[in-house]
Amino acid sequence: MMLSRSTLSRSAPRALQVTNRRSMASASNPGLQYEVSDAAGVKIANREVAGPTSTLALVSKAGSRYQPFPGFSEALDRFAFQSTVKRSALRITREVELLGGAFSSSHSRENVVLTTKFLSNDLPYFTELLAEVASQSKFAAWELDELVANLLKLRQQAITADPEYLGIDAAHGLAFHRGLGDNITPNTSVPFEKYLSVEALSEFAKDAYSKSNIALVGSGPNSSELSRWAGQFFQGLPTTGTSGQYKVQDKGASKYHGGEQRISHKSENAVVIGFPGSSAFGTSGYKPEVAVLASLLGGESTIKWTPGFSLLSQATQSFAQLRVSTKSHTYSDAGLFTIALSGNAGQVATASKNVVDAIKKVAAGEVASEEIKKAAALAKFRSLESVQTLETGLEASGSALINGGKPYQIDEIAQNIDNVTEQQVKDLAKSFLSGKASVVAVGDLFQLPYAEDLGLTV
Amino acid sequence: MSAPSLTSYIVKRPWLKRWMTPIAEWYMDAAGYRRLGLRFDDIIPEENDVVQAAIKRLSAKESYDRVFRIRRAFQCSISHTLLPPEEQTKPSEDVEYLSPIIREIEKERKEREDLDTLSVRR
Numbered sequence: 001m002m003l004s005r006s007t008l009s010r011s012a013p014r015a016l017q018v019t020n021r022r023s024m025a026s027a028s029n030p031g032l033q034y035e036v037s038d039a040a041g042v043k044i045a046n047r048e049v050a051g052p053t054s055t056l057a058l059v060s061k062a063g064s065r066y067q068p069f070p071g072f073s074e075a076l077d078r079f080a081f082q083s084t085v086k087r088s089a090l091r092i093t094r095e096v097e098l099l100g101g102a103f104s105s106s107h108s109r110e111n112v113v114l115t116t117k118f119l120s121n122d123l124p125y126f127t128e129l130l131a132e133v134a135s136q137s138k139f140a141a142w143e144l145d146e147l148v149a150n151l152l153k154l155r156q157q158a159i160t161a162d163p164e165y166l167g168i169d170a171a172h173g174l175a176f177h178r179g180l181g182d183n184i185t186p187n188t189s190v191p192f193e194k195y196l197s198v199e200a201l202s203e204f205a206k207d208a209y210s211k212s213n214i215a216l217v218g219s220g221p222n223s224s225e226l227s228r229w230a231g232q233f234f235q236g237l238p239t240t241g242t243s244g245q246y247k248v249q250d251k252g253a254s255k256y257h258g259g260e261q262r263i264s265h266k267s268e269n270a271v272v273i274g275f276p277g278s279s280a281f282g283t284s285g286y287k288p289e290v291a292v293l294a295s296l297l298g299g300e301s302t303i304k305w306t307p308g309f310s311l312l313s314q315a316t317q318s319f320a321q322l323r324v325s326t327k328s329h330t331y332s333d334a335g336l337f338t339i340a341l342s343g344n345a346g347q348v349a350t351a352s353k354n355v356v357d358a359i360k361k362v363a364a365g366e367v368a369s370e371e372i373k374k375a376a377a378l379a380k381f382r383s384l385e386s387v388q389t390l391e392t393g394l395e396a397s398g399s400a401l402i403n404g405g406k407p408y409q410i411d412e413i414a415q416n417i418d419n420v421t422e423q424q425v426k427d428l429a430k431s432f433l434s435g436k437a438s439v440v441a442v443g444d445l446f447q448l449p450y451a452e453d454l455g456l457t458v
Numbered sequence: 459m460s461a462p463s464l465t466s467y468i469v470k471r472p473w474l475k476r477w478m479t480p481i482a483e484w485y486m487d488a489a490g491y492r493r494l495g496l497r498f499d500d501i502i503p504e505e506n507d508v509v510q511a512a513i514k515r516l517s518a519k520e521s522y523d524r525v526f527r528i529r530r531a532f533q534c535s536i537s538h539t540l541l542p543p544e545e546q547t548k549p550s551e552d553v554e555y556l557s558p559i560i561r562e563i564e565k566e567r568k569e570r571e572d573l574d575t576l577s578v579r580r
Contacts, residue, residue, distance in 0.1 A: 090573065142514075146515075
């Protein structure tokens with residue numbers, strides 16, 4: 001007790017001095033900025049971080065938004081690091097184990113990301129591995145039947161048990177229809193098997209991993225080394241892809257529609273309310289006030305043992321069996337602002353009315369300016385953190401590079417959020433109430449409310 | 459599953475192959491499975507993991523045809539009859555459809571075995 005009190009008294013004045021310090025990252029901290037180059041026609045973004053380990057990711061514009069048929073992005077993701085023409089999946093795994101590295105693959109609505117992490121000395125091996133996976137994957141029929149199909153089934157089961165995920169997925173469908181609205185993973189009732197075959201997938205992969213469709217993003221390796229090895233190994237990739245029906249399909253610019261969908265679910269309950277949001281940083285639809293409003297409404301505390309300052313966590317404090325989270329999903333040409341409530345059906349139903357009340361409060365300007373300042377600080381932290389964190393940062397930078405936007409500039413993001421005014425946040429909340437919402441109810445529909453009951457137009 | 463075989467030894471020597479081919483063809487025909495409408499790959503013993511895995515990897519059509527041939531042969535065997543000559547397997551139809559998959563699976567297993575027992579020297 002004595003100890004903690006003395007530490008507290010010593011560090012407290014320091015917390016107050018924060019404002020005097022220089023703002024986070026700038027020219028004095030070059031390790032956080034990506035250096036953009038080009039090797040053998042492949043775009044490379046790299047940041048040299050002094051340290052013994054490196055991360056190298058291949059970002060391909062082949063997420064569910066660009067897939068020609070349902071399930072293709074998911075299958076392409078699962079087929080990464082499987083057998084190639086040169087070596088089997090087992091050999092790849094064992095070799096990487098011996099080198100002490102790691103590899104993984106994931107996909108989002110816009111991208112398929114293959115990530116490798118390794119000791120910096122092994123850069124040539126892992127660059128070659130990524131190039132091999134991109135250009136020489138075998139796509140054996142038995143791998144689809146014995147491995148990929150089973151993994152896909154397990155993933156489907158996992159998302160079926162997650163009503164919040166189903167709700168957010170359905171909200172994207174309502175908001176953007178085709179393209180951005182396509183499921184990231186086809187759910188159990190999607191007849192994706194009739195489209196999926198190894199021949200079709202291998203055609204899709206040729207286009208997905210063509211030079212114009214990918215970017216290499218590194219964090220750690222020496223830039224000149226990286227472009228040397230990438231130039232050597234990625235030379236064999238096709239410059240432009242195939243032209244058949246299985247190529248990467250751009251289904252046009254995203255347009256916001258809105259609407260309402262109700263899905264029955266036996267065990268869990270969720271209500272997701274979506275509004276048009278902000279597109280990614282560096283694109284024309286970027287609106288920093290969306291991030292501020294997202295942290296102002298909030299719902300999840302960032303600090304232990306306290307509900308936090310956010311309006312929704314304050315409003316739903318008395319509901320013990322409820323989870324609320326507000327997110328701003330940003331994409332290259334559009335965005336979706338979602339508020340997701342999940343938990344006990346009765347509490348979800350009551351709390352979803354509180355959500356609309358909270359938005360009305362913001363629109364009427366009944367929120368103290370201090371709260372908005374806190375929200376802006378949190379929004380700034382979150383967006384900077386997501387750039388700095390490897391997983392999100394790599395994909396965001398790669399995506400920006402492929403789509404021709406500018407790579408993330410940390411100073412500018414911070415500046416943009418600092419410039420958000422109270423009036424902008426208020427206007428945004430007003431536009432939510434007057435415009436069309438995307439409302440999804442998943443679970444016990446007998447208890448869950450309709451959009452009309454909440455006072456939202458759909 | 460594969461039995462010891464002299465095939466690769468013979469195939470490598472053209473003069474020996476020329477010499478052996480008619481004998482092999484006569485022998486395969488004399489074995490009699492073609493008169494029951496079977497192919498050589500149908501009579502590979504299937505009671506082991508490797509062949510079971512290979513059978514699972516056949517395409518739907520090949521798998522159906524295999525079952526059909528085996529059932530037809532079984533029926534012939536029960537009734538002590540041979541198929542009419544036009545339904546018997548012609549030498550040109552007696553092609554490998556399962557063996558390549560079996561060899562692939564054996565290669566995979568061998569690779570796993572090798573990697574499991576490998577010792578690393580740095």
